[in-house]
Amino acid sequence: MTIIEKVEIEAKNKKIALEEAYRIFNEKVDDEFSLEDISIELLEEKKKFFGLLGGLNSYQATLELIEEVESKDGEFRVEISDDGIFLIVKQPVGNGRQVKMDAIEETLEKKEIVEVDYTAVSEALTLDGEKIKIADRKAELDRDASLEFKLSKDKMEAYISHIPPLGGRGFTVEDIMEELNKEGIVFGIKKEEFTEIFNSKKPLEDFLIAAGQDPVPGEDGRIDFKFDINSSEKKVNLLDDGSADFRNLGRIVNVDPGDLLATKVLAVEGEPGKNVMGEDVAPPPVKDIDIPVGENVQLSEDGMSLTAVIEGQVVYNHNSISVLDVYTVRSDVDLSTGNIDFTGSVIVSGNLNDGMEIKSQGNVLIEGSVYGGNIEADGQIIIKKGFIGAIKGTLRAKGDINVKFIENGTVITEGDLIVQDAIMHSTIDAGNKVVVEEKKGLIVGGKIRATKEIVAKNIGSNLATPTEVSVGITPGTRDDYNNKNNLFKDKQDKLDQVIKNIKLLKEQREKNNGKLLANKQDLLNQLTRMRFSIAAEIEEIKEDKKKLESKLEEGKEGKIKVQDTIYTGVIVNIGTLVKRIDEVNKFVQYYLDDDQIKSKPYS
Structure with a gap:
């Protein structure tokens, strides 16, 4: 439909006439329009005295709007x-x-x-x-209407197709309900939804006419741990002022005799469902679980709770819950105490002095400093003050290491190394991350390596002190993996040959009425022992391969992050690639992309 409005306007020129027309039409017409929808036609050009131009001219303004009609197919x-x-x-x-x-x-x-x-x-x-x-x-x-029913394999869904009649007998909704019953489809029928869409004169294809009720899964039995089983994985906490608390990490969980360590939560059976044929559908079976019992703990008679027997550190390694003894030295570790070799965790109230050693199957906490001493721990090492290695001192841990500063020392950890202040002229090898981002946050001199990431405020110095930082896999790691892989294949081949020889000797024994010559019987016994020995070696090699494969994957994602400045003279290694820093850079991170070491802003 077309809307047309017209109005005569007197104006000095065409532009003013258009603006006045827009104002008038805007008051008269409800529909939206623009200046482009208005046409202006000059009706009379008026003149002043003596034939001069400049009077008000007469214009006709026309507004033409075409109303849009919604299109619809025939x-x-x-x-x-x-x-x-x-x-x-x-x-x-x-x-x-x-x-x-x-x-x-x-x-x-x-x-x-x-x-x-x-x-x-x-x-x-x-x-x-x-x-x-x-x-x-x-x-x-004439042809009667027809129906087809389809049933899913699990009988949880039924579908209907309908072909309307051609002059013959049709179906009503009630007729179809009866047909469903004849087919044995009796549960979960969607009669209301079907009634809304069904038209006896129109075809219908694969409509969901019935749906079963899924069984309600039960709950497997589980262990309710009364201590934090992930304490060793805790991250650095942030204080109210936004700074990082590197000291109070809460990674050592101590317990007293009689403390409740874990309780067993029984499995809960699920509820059966029902298919469209009205048959019960059993829920998935649930699994029970027992509390894993380790050392220095006691399981209740009903197997429902576990308590500590001694004072110590509670640990969980997926196979057992144990309480490890904690050995406390309330002084320095020196010649008066001797070296310490302990099955549990060790706490030293003072310092670890020059030449002394601590070996622990748990964690080691030094309240003071380490001066040229050595620490080896299966868990974590925490040194509240500094580690002055004096070139000969070494820290070695399977867990994380946390220390205020490191100078002229060697540190090897399978986890994270967290340093509050600085790493100076030291050799570092971390299986996960090296983080130096509090206070000075300085890495200068020496060689620093981490599998995943190195994060520091400053790396190197304005004196171009030789400093090498490396992330990702090393050539040695890749060689270790290849060697393990070759060893695995060799052991498999050797095991196959041993099994083949055992079979041959057993076949000979069966042919000789269960007897073998003495030397062949000795050989059979030797091969049998060898089979078990090689099989055990293969399992151990498989575990080593898995760990190395994990390292290879992690190495591809290695990053070096600098919050403030990286100086000239620093060598950056990512995997097997090397980049020498030739100019000072700030707020930057280095990463591997397309077999090249690239940089981008710190994030």
Whole structure:
């Protein structure tokens, strides 16, 4: 539909007339429009005295709006009644598509309608909504409606397809409900949803007519630990002022005799479901679990709780819960105490002095400093003050190491090395990360290596002190993996040969009524022992391979992050690639991409 409004305006020029017309039309017309929808025509150009221009001219402004009409495609339907077969065509609206003759012919063929009057069909195509007879009804061609039911393999879903009748008997919703019952589909029937969409005159394909009820899974038995089993993985905590607390990491969990360590939570059986045939569907089976008992703990008679027997550190290694003894030295470790070699954790109230050693199967906590001493721990090492290695001192731990500063020392850890102040002229090898980001946050001199990441405020110095920082795998790690892989294959081949020889000797024994010559029996015994020995070696090699494979994957993601400055003279290694820093950079991180060491802003 087109809306046209006109108005005459007197104005000095065409631009002013257009603006005035826009104002007037805006008051009269509710529809949105723009200046481009208004046309201006000059009716009379008026002049002042003596033929001079400059008076108010007369203009006619016309607003023409074309109202948009929603387009709709044409459609048709075929109706069959006792009086014949009729075609009703609805014409398209707007830019909708016309009904095509071939679409009508296809429908008539599907309905098996013959002897069609195509003149009448052509007439119907020109009309809008009128019912036009296009053929006589032939009773012998009538066809009843048909139904098809499909059942999912697990019987949890049933689908229905419907083909409408051609002059024959159709189905009502209630008829279909009866058919479902005959098919044995009796549970979860979606009658209400089906009633809304079902039309007896229209086809329907694979409608979900029934759905079963899934069983409710139960809960497996579990262990309720009364201590933090992930204490060794805790991250640095942030204080209220935003600074990092590197000292109070809460990584050692101490218990007293009688402390409750764990309780058992019984498994809870699930609830059965039901399929569309009305049959029960069993829930997945649940698993029970026992509390894993280790050393220095006591399990209750009913197996439902575990308590500590001694004072010490509680540890969980997935196979057992144990309490390790804690050995406390309330002084320095020196010649008066001797070296310490202990099965549990060790706490030293003072210092570890020059030349002294501590070996622990747990954690080691030094309240003071370490001066040229050596510490070896299966757990973590925490040194509240500094580690002055004096070139000969070494810290070695399977867990994390936390220390205020390191000078002229060697540190080897399978976990993280967290240093509050500085690492100076030392050799560091960390299986995970090296973090030096509090206070000075300085790495200067020596060689620092980590598998995953090195983070520091400053690396190197303005004196170009030789400093090497490395992340990712080393050539040695890759060689170790290749060697393990080759050893694994050799052991497998050797085991296959041993098993083959054992079979041959056993076959000979069966042929000789269960007897072998003495030397062959000795050989069989030797091969049997060898088989078990090689199999054990293979399992150990497989575990080593898994650890090395993990390191190889982690090495690809290695990063070196500098929060402040990295100086010239620093050598950056990522994997097997090397980059020498030739100019001072700030707030930068280095990473590996496309077999190149690249840099980007610190994040």
